[in-house]
Amino acid sequence: MSKVYFLRIKSSAPETLTDAGKKISEVFSDFFGLEDKVAVKLHFGERGSQTYLNPLLVKAIYESLNERVKKAALVDCTVLYKGERSFGSSHKKLAQDHGFDFAPILILDGEKGDxxxxxxxxxxxxxxxxxxxxxxxxxxxxxxxxxxxxxxxGIAGALKNVGMGFGSKGGKLEMHQAFKLEINPDLCQGCGTCQEECPAQAISIEDGKAQIDYQRCIGCGKCIAVCPPGAVGIPWGASSSQDLQQRIVEYAFGILKQRKAFFLNVLLNITSGCDCLENVQEPMVKDLGLLGSEDIVAIDQASLDLIGKEKFKSPGVNPDVQINYAQEIGLGEKDYKLIEIK
Ligand code: SF4
Ligand code: SF4
Structure with a gap:
């Protein structure tokens, strides 16, 4: 049975977060050592969101970690959809604007996500x-x-942060892929930028509009990032939730295969949508606390149990799929012992 540590927090007011960050960091004090180079995987929050991870909390965690390891940096990758997080440099700037300016930031899949x-x-x-x-x-x-x-x-916890979050743009595309990219002819201006940037010579301009040759396309996702008017897109929702969840879990498996890893889940300002949404979201559950574990399956199961599965109501989506599949392929175990930190 895996151990999941739980620090109850009554409020996510800024004056409490630094102490909470230091306290939860004690649970991994013996886990990392001076030989370790640690990627601190975060989601820095989309512009316009207000409920993303609080940088004061992350700063306290980062500083506790950094003093006992060889190197530590805040990391993420580019995203598939058009926006500031689609490019390395603007993603990094957004992170800094959101208060993550106390540590090195690396966007691991480079400027264009390739x-x-x-x-x-x-x-x-x-x-x-x-x-x-x-x-x-x-x-x-x-x-x-x-x-x-x-x-x-259904849910976005440690499995999704690691699985989807460490994927390059092409990786994210293949996780979502049971479909083909689409070019919106109403938005396409025929500028040819996607054609120039495509590494597979899969794009041509015909009658002033871009066309993708799906026989050549390697699914790198670069055309989504570089198109000035945002004409290249993914038909979101075309992939089944079960496939999407299992693909994310397989990515998490690959990322964690040869790396030691520890997981902290932040159960504060729990919203029904994820931090990729640009709008202000009213939390459906305010503040429960912080969880820590060496087991990525146990920590997501414990988070779901503490919040209540009934709160997550995406139609036709069962969040158990990702947890069950992660256990099935050996990423961890659903049985856990909750140890409250006083
Ligand atoms: S996703 Fe396909 S069409 Fe788009 S840039 Fe990559 S290879 Fe070219
Ligand atoms: S970059 Fe965008 S607007 Fe330009 S040709 Fe390609 S799809 Fe059309």
């Missing part, structure tokens, strides 16, 4: 995964995950 490290997994959906290349410089991970609901996967 710098990849392929890792063999040999699982049901993937033979290999495409992680952000920068992960090769780290032997350890501390995943700090704001636990929220999510339209496609």
């Amino acid at each position: 710098e990849e490290l392929k890792i063999k997994v040999g699982l049901k959906h993937f033979k290999e995964i495409k992680a952000g290349k920068g992960i090769k410089d780290f032997n350890a991970i501390l995943a700090v995950s704001h636990f929220t609901g999510h339209g496609g996967t």
Whole structure:
């Protein structure tokens, strides 16, 4: 049975967060050592969101970690959809604007999201995964995950933060892929930027509009990032939730395969949508506390149990799928012992 540590917090007021961050960091004090290079995996929050991870909390955790390891940096990868988090430089700037300016920040898949490290997994959906290349410089991970609901996967916790979050743009695309990219002819201006940038010569301009040759497309996702008017998109929702959840879990498997990892789940300002949404969200559950564990399956199961599965109501989405599949492929165990930190 895995241990999950729980620090109850009555309020996420800024004056309490530094102490809470230091206290929860005690649970991994013996886990990381001076030989470790630790990627602190975060979601820095979309512009316009207000309920993403509080930087004061993360600063306290980072400083506790940094004094006992060889190197630590805050990391994420680019995202698939158009916006500031689609490029390395603007993603980093957004992180700094959101208060994450106290530590090095690395966007692991580079400026356009096409710098990849392929890792063999040999699982049901993937033979290999495409992680952000920068992960090769780290032997350890501390995943700090704001636990929220999510339209496609039911919940977004440690499994999603690690699985989807470490994927390069092409990796994220193949996790979502049971479909083909679409070019919106009403938005396409025929500028040819996507054609120039496409590494597979899969795009042509015909009658002033871009066309994708799906026989050539390698699914890198670069055209989504570089299109000025945002004409290239994914038909969201085309992939089944079960497949999407299992693919994310296979990515988490690949990322964690050769790295030691510890997980912190932040159960504060728990919203029904994830931190990728641009709007202000009213939390459906305000503040419960912080969880810590060496087991990515146990910590997500404990988070779901503490919040209550009935709170996560995405139609047709069962969040148990990701937890069950993660246990099935050996990422951890659902049985846990909750140890409250006083
Ligand atoms: S068309 Fe395919 S290969 Fe070319 S940039 Fe877009 S996703 Fe990448
Ligand atoms: S970059 Fe965008 S607007 Fe330009 S040709 Fe490609 S799809 Fe059309």
